[in-house]
Amino acid sequence: MKNISKNIKTLLLAGFIGLASCDTVDFxxxxxxxNSPSAASTASLMTNxxxxxxxxxxxxxxxxxxxxxxxxxxxxxSRYQTLNWSFNGFYATLTDLQKVIELNTNEETKxxxxxxxxxxxxxxxxTILKSYYFHQMTDIWGMIPYSEALGGLESQYPKxxxxxxxxxxxxxxxxxxxxxxNNGNGPKGDILFRGDMSKWRxxxxxxxxxxxxxxxxxxPSTGRAKFxxxxxxxxxxxxxxxxxxxxxxxxxxxxxxxxxxTRRDYLVSDVFVNxxxxxxxxIAPEDPxxxxxxxxxxxxxxxxxxxxxxxNSATDDYSFITGDIIYKGDAPLMIYTYAESLFARAEAASLxxxxxxxxxxxxxxxxxxxxxxxxxxxxxxxxxAANPYTSKxxxxxxxxxxxxxxxxxxxAEWRRQNAMGxxxxxxxxxxxxxxxxxxxQRHGYSATASALNEENYNAAISAQGAxxxxxxxxxxx
Numbered sequence: 285m286k287n288i289s290k291n292i293k294t295l296l297l298a299g300f301i302g303l304a305s306c307d308t309v310d311f312x313x314x315x316x317x318x319n320s321p322s323a324a325s326t327a328s329l330m331t332n333x334x335x336x337x338x339x340x341x342x343x344x345x346x347x348x349x350x351x352x353x354x355x356x357x358x359x360x361x362s363r364y365q366t367l368n369w370s371f372n373g374f375y376a377t378l379t380d381l382q383k384v385i386e387l388n389t390n391e392e393t394k395x396x397x398x399x400x401x402x403x404x405x406x407x408x409x410x411t412i413l414k415s416y417y418f419h420q421m422t423d424i425w426g427m428i429p430y431s432e433a434l435g436g437l438e439s440q441y442p443k444x445x446x447x448x449x450x451x452x453x454x455x456x457x458x459x460x461x462x463x464x465x466n467n468g469n470g471p472k473g474d475i476l477f478r479g480d481m482s483k484w485r486x487x488x489x490x491x492x493x494x495x496x497x498x499x500x501x502x503x504p505s506t507g508r509a510k511f512x513x514x515x516x517x518x519x520x521x522x523x524x525x526x527x528x529x530x531x532x533x534x535x536x537x538x539x540x541x542x543x544x545x546t547r548r549d550y551l552v553s554d555v556f557v558n559x560x561x562x563x564x565x566x567i568a569p570e571d572p573x574x575x576x577x578x579x580x581x582x583x584x585x586x587x588x589x590x591x592x593x594x595x596n597s598a599t600d601d602y603s604f605i606t607g608d609i610i611y612k613g614d615a616p617l618m619i620y621t622y623a624e625s626l627f628a629r630a631e632a633a634s635l636x637x638x639x640x641x642x643x644x645x646x647x648x649x650x651x652x653x654x655x656x657x658x659x660x661x662x663x664x665x666x667x668x669a670a671n672p673y674t675s676k677x678x679x680x681x682x683x684x685x686x687x688x689x690x691x692x693x694x695x696a697e698w699r700r701q702n703a704m705g706x707x708x709x710x711x712x713x714x715x716x717x718x719x720x721x722x723x724x725q726r727h728g729y730s731a732t733a734s735a736l737n738e739e740n741y742n743a744a745i746s747a748q749g750a751x752x753x754x755x756x757x758x759x760x761x
Contacts, residue, residue: 326387327400327473329380333413334475335536336377338528340420341617342539344550346695349724351710352556352688353605354590356549357597364753365717369727371425374417375433381417382434384410384471402468405481409471411461412488415454419495422450423696424727426757427744441737444744447758448503451495455510458492476528487526489517490620497628498696500635501703502759508637515632519625522656527616537613544610551596552578552603555710557589560685572667576657577688578603593713609689618690623653627683634676643673646682653686676706684708699725703760724753725760 347353348362355362387393388403388410397403421428430450432442445453462485470479477483492514499507519525530538543550557578562570566586569575574587581588582600590602609615626649633640647668654664671678680701687694701707712722728751734741741751749755 324383324387325400325473326384326397326406327471329384329387330400330406330410330471330473331475333377333380333384333410334473336373336417337413337476337619338530338536338617339539341528341619341691343691344543346691347689349695350684350698351553351592352694354551354553354592354594354596354602356547356551356590356599357595358549359593359595360717362593363713363715363717364720364724367718367720367728367753368731369424370730370732371421371428372730374421375429378414378417378434381410381414385414400472401470401479402466404464404466405468405484406471408461408464408481409474409484411457411464412484412491413476415457415461415488416491418450419454419491420692422447423498423757423759424692425729426726426755427748429740441740443740446747451499451759454495455492458488462488476526483524483526486517486519486524487620489514490519490526490625493518493625493628494620494693497632498700498759500631501700502761504635508632508635511628511632511637515625515629515638518628519620519622522622522652525621525656526619528619529616530614532613534613538609538615538617540605540610540615540617541613548599548604550605550610551590551599552605553592554589555592556688557587557603559681561587570667570670571685572659572663573654573657573685573688576608576659577606579606593715605689620693621652621656621686621690623649623656623686624683624690624693626652627679627686630673631676631679631683634679642679646673646679649686650682653682656686676704680707699757699760703756718753720753722754725756726753728752 344353345361345366348355353362385407388397388406394403397406400406401409418428418430422430426447427444428450429442430445430453432439435442465481465485470477470481470484472479477487493511496507496509496511496514499510530536534542540550557574560569560571560574560577564570566588567580569587578587580586581602583598584601588602590596590599596602604610609617626645629638629640630642630645630649632638633642633645650668650671651661651664654667655661671682673679683697683701684694684707687697698707698710710723712720729741729744734751745751748758
């Protein structure tokens with residue numbers, strides 16, 4: 285990822301993603317400072333691995349891909365200038381999580397590791413977070429190093445696994461983690477869920493449910509089976525929304541606040557604003573969520589979306605993202621939400637995967653989204669009554685709205701639903717940069733990937749397609 289987190293501290297090997305420590309020689313206790321222990325702390329490793337998540341959920345580019353946002357003066361990002369994206373930061377984080385698993389598994393270290401939670405629960409939490417990161421990665425790049433990715437010096441040039449095989453392996457990892465969770469102490473250093481294993485269980489099931497629905501095009505049989513296993517354990521209320529909590533201190537504050545301290549360059553797009561104004565006006569939009577998601581323009585005092593893919597230097601003429609996000613250092617950003625879970629269940633029911641009621645779940649999902657954004661319940665009821673379920677297109681549109689500012693997850697859902705034939709129709713800018721011919725379907729690999737791991741890189745693009753932004757991933761074919 286590009287600028288995935290300012291907190292990543294693990295140094296990558298120059299030889300692509302070997303990620304291993306050097307062999308050591310045992311000199312006993314010579315030159316060992318007993319007051320500065322050198323053994324890795326599973327709590328510290330867990331914290332460090334979770335810090336990466338903050339930068340990921342706050343990424344700007346995917347929110348531009350799905351046209352929630354428009355750029356201000358500098359429009360290159362919305363015109364897809366960047367082709368190559370490095371995933372090395374992810375692998376640095378994954379190495380930390382793998383170390384947590386190893387320290388809780390190895391007979392020589394597992395007893396000491398119990399100071400930071402039960403071995404089983406630490407392994408489960410690390411495995412679930414590992415699965416989340418790998419899932420995000422394969423939905424961004426497609427084929428990625430997986431089975432040989434964390435092999436250290438013994439595997440400096442890992443093969444790229446197919447997206448199908450990565451999905452299969454992640455499902456197995458999640459099932460293993462779910463079966464491992466016990467009544468012991470949760471992991472210390474857990475800044476996501478504070479050691480609450482019920483939240484980790486919900487996180488795992490929501491990942492699994494999301495992955496299952498992503499297979500609706502490529503492998504609906506497996507998708508249906510995995511969805512049925514997971515959806516009852518997914519997020520069950522807004523109070524259980526899964527989000528990353530930032531701090532007001534600069535050490536781990538909301539990246540959106542940092543961006544707006546230096547440059548007010550991200551505006552709400554005309555595509556999104558006009559959709560939510562709907563049959564209403566630029567003062568009283570049809571969708572009451574717009575008043576919670578965006579601010580009225582400084583000049584004019586109306587909801588005004590900035591033209592997408594254009595240079596919009598007169599930023600005060602347009603609506604900014606709500607100040608609850610861009611001016612609050614400790615504003616949380618969503619990983620998965622109750623509304624998202626309900627929309628997934630509504631779509632699964634419409635596909636015949638479950639016997640649940642599509643229309644009821646659709647209405648519940650909209651109301652959950654409204655409540656999440658602080659809309660009055662009477663206004664939510666009125667909106668639902670005026671916008672009843674009629675087809676899968678309704679689910680796709682309302683889910684697009686509900687997943688506002690959820691970045692990579694929103695982009696992945698938009699691509700999948702369009703592959704299914706009922707996604708929100710978006711149009712790419714006319715004057716595109718890089719080599720894109722439409723809204724990107726993936727990120728390109730790092731510009732150095734072909735040189736550092738040439739044989740396996742070539743095998744990947746031979747199997748998957750050209751290393752550009754247009755190549756459609758396996759799950760969406």
